[in-house]
Amino acid sequence: MPLPKRVIEPIHVTRGTLPEDYPLPSELEGVTNGTLANTVRQLSSLSRHAEDMFGELARDAQQLYDRSNSLQARIDRLAIKVTQLDSTVEEVSLQDIHMRKAFKSSTVFDQHDIRKRKAFKSSTMFDQHIFARPTMPTAMHETYAVCDRPPPLDKLNCYRDDGKDGLKFYTDPNYFFELWRQEMLIDTERMMHDRGKKPHKPRAEGGQGQRSKKKVRLPHNTRERQKQIAVGHGETIMNPSAIYRTPQQIQQLHPDDMMLADQQRPPRPNSIEIRRSYGGPGQEMPDGMPSPAAYHHYDENPYSQGMMQGMYGQGPLSSESLNMPGTPTRKIRPSQPPPAPPSNGSTPSANTPTRGRSMSTGRDTLPPPPPPPEAVSSPPNGLPAHLARQSSQSPRSQSPAPDPQQDLPPPPPAPKQQSPPKQQQPAVAAPPPPPPPPMPMVNGGGAAQGSPPQALMNGVMGNLAHILNSTPPKLTPVKDRQIAQKPPPMADPRNDLLKAIRDGIKLRKVEKSEQKEVERGNGLHDVASILARRVAVELSDTDSGSDSDSDNEGWGENETSA
């Protein structure tokens, strides 16, 4: 309903001008007098409105006059400055002036610095809330004052569950401003997303988290994605490829070793599984921990063998669990890759192990540790030649032993080799699906050997377990204790990496929500801030040089997060 700005009262001049209870000698004269009186009232009302109108005009004219005066003064000062400019003095080219103007104006300390700042403020000032109560003319204020006030629906707010203002269902002066503000904020957010999430860059902490992610991701795109996915689902995918590839690497390294390796290959998975069984309680612990810790123990302590035996002491369980733990070990392995690097330092020399380690670097090291324990356990018990060699070598493990059998222990690291195949033998190992079939071939050497080797392995394991059991019980508990103690520290680095990755994603989300809140808070009632933010976003879009990288990252993040 339109409201007239100015209403001249009384509107009906001649109505009600005749007093009812007072008899008049001449009613016509009475009506005429009353009409004239109302006309005079109209004139007074008109004069009042005219005064108000002229007052507004005079105020606006005065503002323009002041502005024009200040502008004239600035023009005069500017004219003086321009006349004082000396063309003989070296001056920056006009382009440079244009380029630097914006920055210098705010940074330069000059006589006119203050003036400049004011000027720029004025230029950046936006007229806000032009049609709001404060800017409403007094005449309209009076008209509004005459209007009926909205019903006090806000008094019912205490009975509302949704926390909304009941009065806003009746009237909401800020409705359209809120619409506009939300639209602008959404646009800015969308622009930022399209840009590649600039907000992340400025964040120092978030940037580190991203860096860690980037490092992990850059080496292997598809695999790392799979790893991340696997981390969520248990990493079952990673293990098969790792086991599968390990045999291939071994073959390439030493054909002679291959024979031994073939025998041991089936066991490798078993050993891994055993590890897993050990790790069962501590998932990541077994794979990553045993390798470095076991090597160190060999070197330092004569009990190291005992420790190893202790490891196998659990062996009986492991032999039983060989089949069972497979899944848990696989889960653990993916997490292991990071810790692997330390193991390399411990076992420098062995050809195959070194290769495997070099191949997988950190990751390969993890598998090797398990084999040494077998070797250790075997020597005391008088296990087969392979085992005996391994056992003899296992203590040497720190001193590099080129023995093929040592190579065998490294093969268990096969799961770790998953990473190496990518680097060194991408072509051979490239097709993950094909590898599984080769595995049986390598393992069996013949068609049906796949099962027999496992049986042999189980038998060996069982022997080892018996031997271990026969070995003094003290050793086993000690090992267990040490292992139990060690695994947690080993697992920490891996966990940290995973945590860093996961936390990174979380951090982004949290930051987003915070940003939104901040934006909302800032943009609540300030049009200038919203516009300024949007302008800044647009400018930053144009400025951002590494759009491609940021975009890719953004997409990758989105995918991972999704």
Place this chain on the structure above:
Amino acid sequence: MSAPKAGEAVQKQIQQDWLNREYIEVITISIKKITDFLNSFDLSCRSKLAGLNEKLTILERKIDYLEACVTKGETLT
């Protein structure tokens, strides 16, 4: 006689009332004219003031730009 006198008196009153109504009509029309003039005056003044305001804004921005340029040059030298 009284009847014609009374009829004359009423006729006089009606004529006087018409005169009064005509007088009031002139006054109210004058008030309307004043109102129309004030409205048109207010409208024209506001439009002119708005034009002046716009021109002043443009001039102020130009002066801002020129001042920034000139001061920039000075600071550089």
